[in-house]
Amino acid sequence: MTSLSDKLAPVGVSRFNRTTLIAVGAVALCATIWGTTWYGITWQLGVVDPIVSVTWRFGLAALVLFAGIAVTRQPMGLTRRQHVEAVGQGAFTFAVSYAFTYGAEQHVPSAIVAVIFGALTFLNLGLFRVVVGQKAHALSWAGAGLGVVGVAVLSGSELLSARLGPQAAAGIGFAALAVTSSAFGNLFAWRGQKAGAPILASTAWAMAYGTAMLALYGLATGAQFRIEPTAGYLVSLVYLAVLGSVVAFVVYFWVARTRGFALASYISALTPPIAMLVSVTFENARFGWGALIGLLIVVSGQALMIRAARKPAG
Numbered sequence: 001m002t003s004l005s006d007k008l009a010p011v012g013v014s015r016f017n018r019t020t021l022i023a024v025g026a027v028a029l030c031a032t033i034w035g036t037t038w039y040g041i042t043w044q045l046g047v048v049d050p051i052v053s054v055t056w057r058f059g060l061a062a063l064v065l066f067a068g069i070a071v072t073r074q075p076m077g078l079t080r081r082q083h084v085e086a087v088g089q090g091a092f093t094f095a096v097s098y099a100f101t102y103g104a105e106q107h108v109p110s111a112i113v114a115v116i117f118g119a120l121t122f123l124n125l126g127l128f129r130v131v132v133g134q135k136a137h138a139l140s141w142a143g144a145g146l147g148v149v150g151v152a153v154l155s156g157s158e159l160l161s162a163r164l165g166p167q168a169a170a171g172i173g174f175a176a177l178a179v180t181s182s183a184f185g186n187l188f189a190w191r192g193q194k195a196g197a198p199i200l201a202s203t204a205w206a207m208a209y210g211t212a213m214l215a216l217y218g219l220a221t222g223a224q225f226r227i228e229p230t231a232g233y234l235v236s237l238v239y240l241a242v243l244g245s246v247v248a249f250v251v252y253f254w255v256a257r258t259r260g261f262a263l264a265s266y267i268s269a270l271t272p273p274i275a276m277l278v279s280v281t282f283e284n285a286r287f288g289w290g291a292l293i294g295l296l297i298v299v300s301g302q303a304l305m306i307r308a309a310r311k312p313a314g
Contacts, residue, residue, distance in 0.1 A: 056241075088188035088191070090205070092184040107171025
């Protein structure tokens with residue numbers, strides 16, 4: 001049976017070169033999209049409850065995905081086991097993680113949250129090792145470590161200037177819960193993959209389940225479900241839903257399935273540098289040599305993660 005990657009192989013190009021280039025391009029695309037969503041989220045803050053905005057975002061994303069599946073006549077249904085895994089993925093990846101992420105950003109700067117999310121690769125490696133006995137090459141651990149160090153150096157100025165009081169402690173705690181939840185979401189996504197769930201269908205159902213959970217949480221906490229009728233809010237909502245959720249998560253889970261969740265989760269270390277470039281362009285932010293050094297460390301870690309994908313786990 002011919003796989004999708006085989007169909008995409010250009011004549012005369014080796015399998016390693018082709019798959020590596022596709023993986024690098026996919027990681028770059030996903031990191032670029034998520035790196036710009038930080039700026040897009042700022043257009044959502046202020047009027048509408050953050051939980052409500054997240055609910056609209058993933059609700060719209062799920063509808064777009066289901067529509068795309070129907071138009072392209074891809075399989076939409078899941079087995080009972082695949083639905084169970086999609087519920088877990090939706091709960092941890094889209095509901096719990098994003099609820100705590102937005103809660104964290106109400107208490108600490110986004111750079112601190114980004115630093116904590118830089119540990120996602122480490123958490124994935126550890127969780128998959130403990131739960132399913134999946135080994136990782138030493139280069140993966142080294143690359144993950146460089147990712148954490150690079151993001152910490154890159155965001156060092158904000159970390160040093162932050163007032164780490166009770167509010168900040170709560171924000172750091174929320175961010176730690178968010179990144180831990182994301183790791184468990186990746187585990188459920190992997191379990192869905194092992195159960196044979198199609199990427200598009202499983203992602204759509206997971207987003208739908210996550211949306212339902214977010215909506216129930218919003219109702220339970222008394223959130224007002226409304227939409228701010230301004231161009232900024234509506235454009236950012238569409239951008240976050242279609243590119244930031246549909247495209248980025250589908251690409252993310254494709255990389256995870258074809259190249260491993262360790263490499264895919266390293267995207268969380270690549271997004272802060274891109275977010276900084278966006279901030280420089282649109283918000284007139286300025287960064288020094290420390291940020292450049294951090295960026296180089298992050299890129300070096302990415303190179304190690306790509307090399308690790310070629311080698312057997314040890």
